[in-house]
Amino acid sequence: MAATTVAPMSSSPADLVRAFHHAFGLDARSTPAEVSPELAAHRGELLAEEAAEVAEVAVTGPLDRLAHELADVVYVAYGTALVHGIDLDAVLAEIHRSNMTKLGPDGSVSRRADGKVLKGEHYEAPDVAGVLRKQGWTPGGGA
Ligand SMILES: [Mg+2]
Secondary structure (H helix, E strand, O other), X not given: OOOOOOOOOOOXXXXXXXXXXXXXXXXXXXXXXXXXXXXXXXXXXXXXHHHHHHHHHOOXXXXXXXXXXXXXXXXXXXXXXXXXXXXXXXXXXXXXXXXXXXXXOOOOOOEOOOOOEOOOOOOOOOOHHHHHHHOOOOXXXXX
């Protein structure tokens, strides 16, 4: 692979993180697949560390630390998706499609007391397995 990864063609998270993985020789797959338990656990720990850092600064800030840690979570999440060969942009689009079905046909929104948007009667669950199959995933196919 040529060393053309310093200046990515676009600034989407997936492209930035792919450039990082290529530059540092980290795992990257182009088709969804289960990976070794060791690698899967390592990626899970990285993400848990970053999520814990968000929790540390979520209330007390300062705001630049919160912004930093939120970006770290997204970066590591995209990296974990890349390690597993998951096109996370496509999964995110499916989650968004599903979330938007929480809106009633009349534009009504039902909320929990804490403000969380609830699923209405027109709610459609995301078909993440379907998205992964379109990307070439064979469930139970192994690494
Ligand atoms: Mg961090």
